[in-house]
Amino acid sequence: MASNPAGRPTLAVVGATGSVGAVLLQILSQHADIWGEIRLVASARSAGRKLTLRGAEVEVVALEESVFDGVDVAMFDVPDEVAAEWAPVAASKGVVVVDNSAAFRMDPDVPLVVPEVNPHAARVRPRGIISSANCTTLSMIVAVGALHAEFGLSELVVSSYQAVSGAGRAGVETLRAQLSLVAGTELGTSPGDVRRAVGEQTGPFPEPVALNVVPWAGSLREDGWSSEEMKVRDETRKILGLPDLKVAVTCVRVPVVTTHSATVHARFQSEVTVDKAREILATAPGVVLFDNPAAGEFPTPADAVGTDPTWVGRLRRSLDDPAGLELFVCGDNLRKGAALNTAQIAELVAAEFIGA
Amino acid sequence: MASNPAGRPTLAVVGATGSVGAVLLQILSQHADIWGEIRLVASARSAGRKLTLRGAEVEVVALEESVFDGVDVAMFDVPDEVAAEWAPVAASKGVVVVDNSAAFRMDPDVPLVVPEVNPHAARVRPRGIISSANCTTLSMIVAVGALHAEFGLSELVVSSYQAVSGAGRAGVETLRAQLSLVAGTELGTSPGDVRRAVGEQTGPFPEPVALNVVPWAGSLREDGWSSEEMKVRDETRKILGLPDLKVAVTCVRVPVVTTHSATVHARFQSEVTVDKAREILATAPGVVLFDNPAAGEFPTPADAVGTDPTWVGRLRRSLDDPAGLELFVCGDNLRKGAALNTAQIAELVAAEFIGA
Ligand SMILES: NC(=O)c1ccc[n+]([C@@H]2O[C@H](COP(=O)([O-])OP(=O)(O)OC[C@H]3O[C@@H](n4cnc5c(N)ncnc54)[C@H](OP(=O)(O)O)[C@@H]3O)[C@@H](O)[C@H]2O)c1
Numbered sequence: 083m084a085s086n087p088a089g090r091p092t093l094a095v096v097g098a099t100g101s102v103g104a105v106l107l108q109i110l111s112q113h114a115d116i117w118g119e120i121r122l123v124a125s126a127r128s129a130g131r132k133l134t135l136r137g138a139e140v141e142v143v144a145l146e147e148s149v150f151d152g153v154d155v156a157m158f159d160v161p162d163e164v165a166a167e168w169a170p171v172a173a174s175k176g177v178v179v180v181d182n183s184a185a186f187r188m189d190p191d192v193p194l195v196v197p198e199v200n201p202h203a204a205r206v207r208p209r210g211i212i213s214s215a216n217c218t219t220l221s222m223i224v225a226v227g228a229l230h231a232e233f234g235l236s237e238l239v240v241s242s243y244q245a246v247s248g249a250g251r252a253g254v255e256t257l258r259a260q261l262s263l264v265a266g267t268e269l270g271t272s273p274g275d276v277r278r279a280v281g282e283q284t285g286p287f288p289e290p291v292a293l294n295v296v297p298w299a300g301s302l303r304e305d306g307w308s309s310e311e312m313k314v315r316d317e318t319r320k321i322l323g324l325p326d327l328k329v330a331v332t333c334v335r336v337p338v339v340t341t342h343s344a345t346v347h348a349r350f351q352s353e354v355t356v357d358k359a360r361e362i363l364a365t366a367p368g369v370v371l372f373d374n375p376a377a378g379e380f381p382t383p384a385d386a387v388g389t390d391p392t393w394v395g396r397l398r399r400s401l402d403d404p405a406g407l408e409l410f411v412c413g414d415n416l417r418k419g420a421a422l423n424t425a426q427i428a429e430l431v432a433a434e435f436i437g438a
Numbered sequence: 439m440a441s442n443p444a445g446r447p448t449l450a451v452v453g454a455t456g457s458v459g460a461v462l463l464q465i466l467s468q469h470a471d472i473w474g475e476i477r478l479v480a481s482a483r484s485a486g487r488k489l490t491l492r493g494a495e496v497e498v499v500a501l502e503e504s505v506f507d508g509v510d511v512a513m514f515d516v517p518d519e520v521a522a523e524w525a526p527v528a529a530s531k532g533v534v535v536v537d538n539s540a541a542f543r544m545d546p547d548v549p550l551v552v553p554e555v556n557p558h559a560a561r562v563r564p565r566g567i568i569s570s571a572n573c574t575t576l577s578m579i580v581a582v583g584a585l586h587a588e589f590g591l592s593e594l595v596v597s598s599y600q601a602v603s604g605a606g607r608a609g610v611e612t613l614r615a616q617l618s619l620v621a622g623t624e625l626g627t628s629p630g631d632v633r634r635a636v637g638e639q640t641g642p643f644p645e646p647v648a649l650n651v652v653p654w655a656g657s658l659r660e661d662g663w664s665s666e667e668m669k670v671r672d673e674t675r676k677i678l679g680l681p682d683l684k685v686a687v688t689c690v691r692v693p694v695v696t697t698h699s700a701t702v703h704a705r706f707q708s709e710v711t712v713d714k715a716r717e718i719l720a721t722a723p724g725v726v727l728f729d730n731p732a733a734g735e736f737p738t739p740a741d742a743v744g745t746d747p748t749w750v751g752r753l754r755r756s757l758d759d760p761a762g763l764e765l766f767v768c769g770d771n772l773r774k775g776a777a778l779n780t781a782q783i784a785e786l787v788a789a790e791f792i793g794a
């Protein structure tokens with residue numbers, strides 16, 4: 083172990099200048115400070131930039147092999163192809179890599195970890211790499227995992243309401259630009275008028291997203307499925323350790339800046355009660371149960387944005403299935419959906435160093 | 439039969455000044471002109487107003503019993519309580535009432551009709567009243583009904599993406615006002631900022647709908663269900679003649695002006711193929727299959743608004759269930775979701791008069 087003088091582990095943040103990186107620096111500044119040195123790494127383009135971390139200015143260094151010298155844990159928040167190339171480089175130097183990209187999530191030798199659900203998995207990492215899940219999976223998996231632990235899950239049907247920041251800074255800028263074009267107009271009542279107003283300004287989305295919803299996220303996979311939908315299914319199965327779980331998913335982009343929502347229809351191995359489900363969700367770590375429609379209480383992205391937990395509401399027993407539950411969940415896609423989960427995994431690993 | 443000189447049936451439009459009424463007048467002006475006299479009726483507040491119909495000005499008359507003298511068919515597009523009081527009055531005078539409200543939909547002596555799905559049901563109307571379905575049910579029932587006719591439906595899981603005009607003119611005005619407050623701002627990235635900006639201007643919605651999604655529509659029913667969700671379940675069962683169909687629904691409002699969308703997970707009695715489903719949907723009346731993600735083709739509200747059919751895309755066979763299909767549907771809630779379906783039912787009835 084290459085710890086710094088204070089005996090605390092050394093951390094590298096690779097992708098510190100990105101949109102997930104920015105939230106990560108906030109989180110690292112707010113959480114209990116368990117790290118010794120923290121190195122901020124990005125591309126050569128950003129070398130020399132100064133970022134604020136734990137109340138001080140830290141200079142960004144360019145990604146090269148030597149940045150991992152003496153590092154214990156590295157968080158990667160970079161594009162898939164950069165992670166695919168550089169995570170093994172870091173791991174070969176003995177660094178434990180926590181990767182937020184899709185590059186290794188389905189690798190059987192890489193655990194896919196959500197600390198509230200399968201923290202034990204982080205200890206078995208043959209390649210020295212641990213993956214963090216996709217933001218849409220993370221918007222619901224903490225709540226679903228808690229229910230699974232009690233009732234045993236047999237089937238999931240998930241429909242997402244995904245925020246534009248899931249497509250990075252470009253997604254947010256695109257929605258803002260489109261909203262300025264449509265605000266205060268009569269647009270949205272006759273065919274094609276939103277499309278005409280927005281023109282080619284669709285940014286990372288295939289269709290206008292202001293005054294619209296777009297049933298597509300990611301790239302085209304087999305048989306008409308989107309990559310985002312396949313991630314939700316495959317990652318859910320891996321995290322829950324249920325390789326044969328029935329999962330149906332449709333991913334839809336909505337004009338929300340940050341916080342993914344989803345409806346979840348969950349079937350369990352035997353009869354469930356709402357009272358028991360409520361008790362589980364009210365005490366599950368990382369979950370806020372906000373569910374009293376009589377008092378106007380149910381989660382929306384406007385409530386959940388900027389917060390850590392998964393918000394759960396609209397909890398109902400399926401009317402026609404005593405083993406089914408319906409829920410509506412919201413989770414900040416930049417916090418639990420990305421930076422927070424990565425930080426939590428890194429903290430699990432750091433505890434090993436500190437405990438050692 | 440009280441036909442006019444030309445031998446064509448006489449129609450009354452009750453609620454001609456409302457938002458559904460306005461679309462109905464357009465439709466009546468565009469469809470093949472099968473009607474003789476058309477009387478426009480609203481509250482006493484609107485008596486004397488002139489509206490354009492079939493290229494001419496027609497004066498609105500106040501609702502009273504005598505407006506039904508000599509009328510063959512009356513379409514009601516008024517609030518539930520007005521329909522509950524006045525539809526029986528019209529029916530008692532021999533008028534066939536086609537009602538767009540929720541007042542009679544679940545009455546066992548009132549058929550609930552979607553002409554593409556169960557046109558025969560319109561002929562059996564013990565009370566002289568025929569109901570038209572709720573807009574959310576209508577956003578998906580034509581496509582689902584066509585698949586049911588071929589494969590035999592056993593279960594539905596529906597999540598809606600409902601437009602604000604489903605809450606009438608007030609819904610549209612509320613979204614416009616909120617959009618003006620949030621357009622071009624940094625709102626939507628920290629907790630409560632959208633709520634603070636919008637303040638009390640939430641109109642008919644319980645929460646801000648701009649830069650947000652709201653998992654609530656209608657009033658509170660038992661066990662945490664919303665009235666809108668119960669309507670989708672109960673009306674789907676009645677229209678399809680499947681009183682025991684398993685239906686799970688979550689209704690969510692989104693910042694779209696007009697056109698409801700929904701994800702549908704449908705299970706059938708036996709194995710299905712996408713090729714066969716595609717063939718059915720491509721030829722089903724009232725359906726447009728717009729489904730080629732490789733070419734960027736899938737429906738969005740911006741495509742479907744102002745058009746008559748149900749748009750269907752994202753058709754996939756469920757990955758883990760050979761008897762399941764996933765789809766995404768869009769339908770204009772003011773056209774097929776309200777005025778168009780009412781007009782189609784009235785035209786079915788008119789054909790009886792003309793055929794007689
Ligand atoms: N946005 C989300 O909701 C979300 C959720 C879950 C997971 N993720 C995943 O998290 C990762 C980062 O996403 P993001 O939204 O933060 O992206 P982003 O805003 O585009 O940031 C990308 C980061 O990667 C760095 N980078 C790019 N190319 C590099 C290279 N060749 N060498 C070294 N650094 C390089 C960039 O540094 P420069 O500034 O120097 O270019 C920047 O720090 C992606 O894998 C993404 O899929 C995102």
Ligand SMILES: NC(=O)c1ccc[n+]([C@@H]2O[C@H](COP(=O)([O-])OP(=O)(O)OC[C@H]3O[C@@H](n4cnc5c(N)ncnc54)[C@H](OP(=O)(O)O)[C@@H]3O)[C@@H](O)[C@H]2O)c1
Nearest residue numbers: 453454455456457458480481484515516517539573604776
């Ligand atoms: N909006 C939708 O997407 C939608 C979809 C499906 C079904 N529906 C149903 O369709 C019906 C009409 O909805 P809407 O959105 O068109 O409502 P709206 O815009 O509020 O219009 C209401 C209409 O009812 C008339 N009316 C109200 N009180 C009356 C009274 N006491 N006597 C006679 N007429 C009266 C109004 O006439 P004045 O102008 O004189 O007040 C107006 O023509 C409702 O039952 C609604 O639930 C609506």
